[in-house]
Amino acid sequence: MKYKFFYLLSLFGTLCWAQNHFELNVISKNYHVSIDIATCNEKECFGKSSVNLTDKKTSEKFPALISDNFTFTIETDSLNLNKAKFDEESQSLIFEDFNFDGFEDLALINKFSDNSEKSIYDIYTFDSIQKQFLMNEGMTTVVKDNSAMFTVDSERKRLIMYLKSGCCLYITKEYNVIPERDPLKVYEFEEDTRDRETVITKKSEFIDYKWFTKTTKYPREVYYKENNDENTERN
Secondary structure, eight states: OOOOOOOEEEEOOOBTTBSEEEEESSSSSSEEEEEEEEEEOSSEEEEEEEEEEEETTTOOBOOOEEEEEEEEEEEEETTEEEEEEEOTTOOOEEEEOSSSSSSOEEEEEEEEOSSTTOEEEEEEEEETTTTEEEEOHHHHHHHHHHTSOOEEETTTTEEEEEEEETTTEEEEEEEEOOTTSOOEEEEEEEEEOOSSSEEEEEEEEEETTEEEEEEEEEEHHHHHHHHHHHHHHHO
């Protein structure tokens, strides 16, 4: 799943410590979002930020989410300099139900990792009892440990990581979401394609509180033929 958005923002004046104020009306199904952020130039905004959420139905305002390293790219309209929009690829705010409780949650970019292609997120899940967004330490740790954002499999109620190491090692990790606990890794699949003639896979599954691992070596042409045939059948 790709998290892309393309939303118009209104750029106002200075508020408190923030130099730039943005209003987002359609980024979330349930919340109106406003952002006060310290610094903007013609291409991006960055620095200390306050992200404020308001319930669209009840107009209830939630406690602000504060970040020291929030960042997103912008594009300005040369005909109207008071208009700006998130870059389509920025993925700075992601609204989705991460813990499968029926409430929309939020992933907020905090900083970029050493690899500029990978982003680090803080994960906030909505607490229906306290009526506010709280940092989910377990999910945030999963993101930071893997230097990548997970995708959501709502049917199986799992968080999935698709990772790549070097040129030729592909890794998939799956985590079960358990109420009141950190995400539990239950599956990992490695696909090693470094050898020109063979592909080595390693599948690990957590079953009945134990890890079971199977390593298989395939001739390269056989492996890709089997996978192509499987994908064709699924389609």
